[in-house]
Amino acid sequence: MRKKLSECYPECDKSTIDGMLVIIVGAVVSEMEKGGLEQMTGPAASKMPSQDFSEDLWRTVWEVSNVVLQDMEKEKKKEKMKGFLQSEEVKEMYRFAGQVGIRGDMLRELRFKWAREKMEESEFYESLESFQKGESQEESREEIVGGGEGEERVTSLPKRHGKIKYKIYGLDLSDPKWAEVADKIHGNSEVMSPKEPKPVSGKCKVVAEKIMSLKEGDDPAPLLGEWVELLQPSRIDWIALLDRLKEENSHRYFEIAELVLGEESFQANTRDYSKLIDALVKQNRLEDSERILNKMNQNGILPDVITYSIEVHMYCKSGNPDKAQAALENLRAQGLQPDIKVYNSMIMAYVKAGKPTLGETLMREMETRDLKPTKEIYMALLSAFAKAGKTADADRISSTMQFAGFEPSLESCTLMVEAYGRAGDVDRARGNFDQMIKIGHKPDDRCTASMLSAYEKRNSLDEGLNLLLELEKDGFTPGVATYTVLVDWLSKLELFDEAEQVLEKIGETGEAPPFELQISLCDMYVKAGAEKKALQALGVIESKIEKLESDDFERIIRSLRSGGFLQDARRLYGMMEARGFMPSGSLKIDMMASQVVKSERER
Template sequence: MMTTHCNNLLCNFYYPNYSITNDVTKFCLVLTRGNSLCQNPVYSGFRKHHFDSVLVGVGMEQIVKEEVKEGNERRYRWIEVGKNVTKEQQQAISKLPFRMADRSKALMRQIICFSAEKGTISDLLRSWVKLMKPTRADWLSVLKELRTTEHPFYLEVAKHTLLEESFEVNIRDYTKIIHYYGEHNLLEDAEKFLTLMKQRGFIYDQVILTTMVHMSSKAGNHDRAKEYFEEIKLLGEPLDKRSYGSMIMAYIRAGMPEEGENLLQQMEAQEILAGSEIYKALLRAYSMIGNAEGAQRVFDAIQLAGITPDDKICSLLVNAYAMAGQSQKALIAFENMRRAGIKPSDKCIASVLVAYEKESKINTALEFLIDLERDGIMVGEEASAVLAKWFRKLGVVEEVELVLRDFAIIEVAAL
């Protein structure tokens, strides 16, 4: 690329406060023909290279750069942000990290105040590279800020950086973009990006493939998730808890908790401890379909894994027995929870009532409620709804309302 310059003596004569320097925080005054500030600039090789640049001012705040590409009429004009910005833009600029390097801040200001009339984001980034020679740290600083603020140009900038030599790209940079696609449920875009990544010579690793398992699972594409999981196995490396966990969740979402439990047992055999969220998800899957045996197995596995059951975990076990119509076992699970010092939720009480309803044990249900009342546990909205629905089926709503009214009168008198 040719250089366009002013004669040092001429520049110093007209503008003694300006100096010629390569420092990115200062810029020499280089003027084009016809500029009102300098009528007779000196050019070197302009006709040969068809390149023209304009830099006005000293320091980061007053930079103007215009590039004309050979064979391309489109120009990108870099004008450092001044006073003509909106309040929203001013506010965004004021929030830029204090420790961010000047190079990165200069680019962030351009992005915040970007206008399509100036060119494209890629044009802007290429201009920044030529002008300020950024390092990988500068790129990462910009990407972090764009990601943190959820800027709409994050993905475009991130993809452009992969082609920049100064970025010194590695496989984890590709991984971050895959994760971004995952967070926004863009499975198709992620798969296209995987193909592009492979074309550029990067081989998928366990981290990327695990993300694809997770994305495919969330998208409801169980078969694709399984394919990616099999690819992980072909890597010949030991599977980690994230890979196993993602596939277990894929089985759960596909309505196949038994397959998920098999993977969980494989993890336990290799002494890989799954996260509590995996156990809870598997227990919930069994609970919702009324598979009491499966729920009990997972509940036992939770305790063996050293995870202390809380009210939600216990409620799921109670609900599993309730859905299966096993009121006696539902009551045992409920009482075990109370003996462990865990206060039952109203939802848990409702589950026991559902179990009794399935077996038409109205008297046992009422005794259960009386026992709770004696212990100071009152029925809440969800349990009350179960009772109301049950009583309507029995056709004894009016009788129950009378009993409840009398009960309320007695309670008020007692106060």
């Protein structure tokens, strides 16, 4: 008001304007005392007659008053809105939206939208309460029916703006189409699922008992056919039979459940197939679960989101990441994103398949979706990169782990030492080894063995032995892993007596020697000319041939050939090719040369 008065009376000083304001405020208060605050607002207030002020002056007073009241109302609504933003219902809808993949500005807008709707709903019911108590005359409408004496007064409810809507998690269920859907669901459920299964008695009960007592190898089909003929079952009858079978004869449950899926009266749906596939996957019966999935597709039943998720887990367990990736793409085609369990399965499948780079790509995708990878995922990727000697990748995973809040552990530090050792970077391996000790981890047998392996690649025996002496001063006791590296190293240096002494220490530990030791022993005994011991070690190796890698094959074959065990070398060479390993060029030439020499001797 001061601003408006100053504009209208620029020649007046501050004291005069103050006097005018006192008079205006007095008149406004007087009018408020007569009619209340409501009289000061609304379109009718600006036309209020007054003997003291002109119409223009009163209009200005009402405009200023309305602006102030509107600001007050806005502030009240803001405070009220804050309360609804923190209400449990809105929080629950917010969490649900986040779980289905909604993020960023859209999620914030939805939260404000839900809070505003809750506030409007609350205001509507408050107006109803005010009307019931007679406190709000503005929001009620009255009609007088009849005339004269005995007039009947009819009072209406407060007017609601817009149409009442019913929403669940932001889904508008007031749309007429949902009524049609509800009618269809209700109708189908009445047809498909009677309230109770039929009573089983007489001969039908005897047949049911026989089904429950089926032994391994018995064909259930004839009994099921007889049971169907006697009972004429509906879906609920089949469900009751399967539930009972699960409790009383669980080892035949899966076989019979698979037969029931094909029964017309069971009316199998997508969820029935998904449940059976999931149960089989959990039992590690992967071939059976894949067969059920194929039947599902053959019968024209389309998989849903749950089925695709189960399919991902199934193929990951069976070691088929390509099919698992296809199932993952089908899941995304449904408009949904995989959850953390699906990501975990996919990443671990890629690691087992020797494709950790693809696993890391999925891990980065998780991070962009605010899904925190588990420590197991980080360690699996770090281990895969370390075993492959990919130091840059291993370093990246290690750094990401620390940014995610996982402190370096003895295991992760050991893997970094192993990564640099395999890559032949002894200095960086030793740097990680010393850093591990500095942050408070004491190297164990495995970590020390990894560091010795790094020194072995550089053939720095003095440095390796000095490291062992330093660790033993601090209380370290070598174990089987450390001794195994020493035996391998000494055998390569043809220090056979020293290797035998270390071998005796392995026996003193009481632990079973690792398979890798047999490779070293075979090589050592061949070089030493100990034929009997060499063949014994070779027999152990051939009994576990699936554990050999390409480098192991190369080392054993070269050793056998140079030691004169040509027949054994050729046999191992054939096994290597059968495993799908590609021999090196030099090994191919050596084996071809030995074959030529053999042919010449035979002539």
